[in-house]
Amino acid sequence: MTEDDQVNVRDDDELLTIGAFAARARLTAKALRLYDRLGLLAPARVDEASGYRYYRAGQVDRARLVAMLRQLEMPLARIAEVVETGGAEGADLLAAYWAEAEDRFAGRRALAEYLRGRLSGRSSEMYEKFEVEIVDLPEQVIISETRHVLADELPRWIPAALGRLEEAAGACGGTTGAPFVAYHAEVSMESDGPAESCVPVADEAAARAWAAAQGRARGIEVKVEPARRLASTRISKAQVAHPQIIAAFEAVEAWMRREGWTYDGPCREIYFADWDAAGPQDPVCDVAFPVRHTP
Template sequence: MLTISEFGRRAGLSQKALRLYDVSGLLAPAQVDPANGYRWYDETQLERARRISVMRQLDIPLTTIAEILEGTDEEALIRLGRWWAAEEATTAARRATLGYLRDRLSRSGTTGLAPRPVLTRDVPATKIASIREDTDQQSLIGVIVTCTDEIVSYLQGAGAAATVGSWVIYHGAVTPEGEATVEVCVPFDGLVDPSGRIGIRVEPAHREAYCTITMDECAYPRIMLAYDLVQDFVRASGVPEAGPPREVYRPDCHLLPRDEPAVDIALPVLERTL
């Protein structure tokens, strides 16, 4: 048996850390003297302690460490890989956010995107099934996918046919820090009644300005550059906005090559030639 000081020295952990891991249930002593409260550790606990020490150097949260160490080494490898993939995704998102901020601060006259036109088009009145839900940026993609699948399944069960494409209307600013309402819309043909949170309505005919981006460009915050491009175009044209912005998705856009046109960033405007 090893005292807490000897065990900590051999494991590379401080006594304070060992007491914390005991309280959290991550690494309890093999024995605790009932008379004086001294903690004693077994040599067989050294490997677990060293693994904890290394993972703490990676800033892995204690709860995640507990999950990683639960089960076999093979399961631990899988959990560790998932955690690291999430960390890399977070780092990539932060790098993209930094690039967007630098572009906004420099205002160098470039859009931060490869050159592309902003066009206008007339959109006819369209019958849609839709779901409104509040979400933040982190949950946005999941909300869009879940709501779209729910709507399409309902339409199919009701004997209606979803037509080409879908879109999401942003009734507020969705950010990592705050929620806003989004409306997931699926156009369809047929007669369908509202059901639960699925509403049925007609999207009015309107004119909109838009530009097209790829799936690679669709990630936040890079996608905000496309919104800026469209809004700058509309403001420069002197035509008032006539509705909230939206993302219009091409059919099966997630299956398209990442560098091919997939999504239109659109903003309704008053019907006047731009």
Template sequence: MSGDLLRAGEFLRRTRLSAKALRLYAEQGLLVPDAVDPWSGYRGYAAGQVERARLIAALRRAGMPLARVRDVVDLGPRERCAAVARWWAGVEDDVRRRRALVDALTAEPAEEDDVYEVSLRAVPERTVLTAERRLTVDELDGFVTGASGEIAAHLERSGAAPAGPLRVVYHGMVTEDGDGPVEVVRPFTGWVGPAGELRIRLQQAGREAVTCLSRRRAEFPGILGAYDAVGAWVDARGLERAGSPAEVYPSPRDADPDAPHVEVAWPVA
């Protein structure tokens, strides 16, 4: 092994890494020895790897996951700064959502203003264009926005017309641990063929319990209370849940904060 290389002990002293961290980064392919002596097994590190080790350690101290560090560490300085900024913006969004959820969990019992008006309505049979994907909560907004845009563009290209508001159907919980799946659905009239991930299906006629919220009231985690209220209403009347709950959007995201914006709907038998 070249005498210009740093032995593991000297490398640890210069980088202030622990032996455990150094092994972990090697296993992850982030910081592998420049050379390993075939006879002694001694690991040698190039002097230039010291700065890389310090960068990895700094990113980890900031809380960046190892998988994300792998995407960032080899970028040039300008690109790295932008990537770290994007990651941190996502962290701050996540913290805000968690703070709002904790506030809701520790709040006083609901006042009269928090009561949800739930009703039963008929749902006609409709042909719908859909996109479905398994994803976790950090991917949800991007998927819904992208899929709704793809659906709208495909309908326009095909000469078909939307025939009802957009629905986002949650076939399973979407959390840090649960991955749905989630289905974005748009009823339409006219003829449309499948394209890419977009599929066509027939939505059966039926009934659903529904409550409507303003954009202000639907802000997370307030919308969770609407799901609970609709479910409790269904159970109290002895109805049978007959499908997956959905969020129905009769107005765009930029609607007046106090205007009707989203309905939480649950199919019932």
């Protein structure tokens, strides 16, 4: 070890009072106490008699890093993970968090633009791009998985649930139609539905045997859905994203009111394309409402 290294070690090991450390880290003593309470930055030593906190000079970089990560509104658990990991791996964790944050902001920006359109009376213009038609569906046997989920959980739960059901369909005579998700109540960031992922299958008896083996813990069910008439509009992969999909649902509802149709069951999203292979403008989903004609 060189003399310069010895000096640096001594400098890093220097114990500072909380006030002196706060000044060096360009933070407040209040912030340091908070970081300690949250488990993000503990003092190097706490005097048992006085309760005074002492920090090592070498903790300054960590203190500043924690402060800057908090400015990104990063959850405390993820801050701890980034700080503890450090290096290139810590940088990758930060990049992953920021990509998620940008996606959330993009969704909020799109929602703000959508709401501006509604508030300024341009709803009808937004609805014009959706072509609505009536589609008749025959009676079908459905295997389904129902769960209470919030809106931000849907992108993970829907493909996972439909994947499980489509795999199970092999033991139920195979699929006989496009998988879909039915919404029995509002799903948003404040309301958790429930939502029901559904796959039509060929063999009712086999489906009931499969469901009995699964039990009801996962919300598994088999039902015979009667023939239905749907008011439906087709949307692209880009339009499935929130809040664009809200406009599609509202466009169908506006069309129903104009044409004299009323609700006859929970609304649904019907997925008919390979999601991974589809481009942003490729049609992948029908937004639909079961309807009956108003007398």
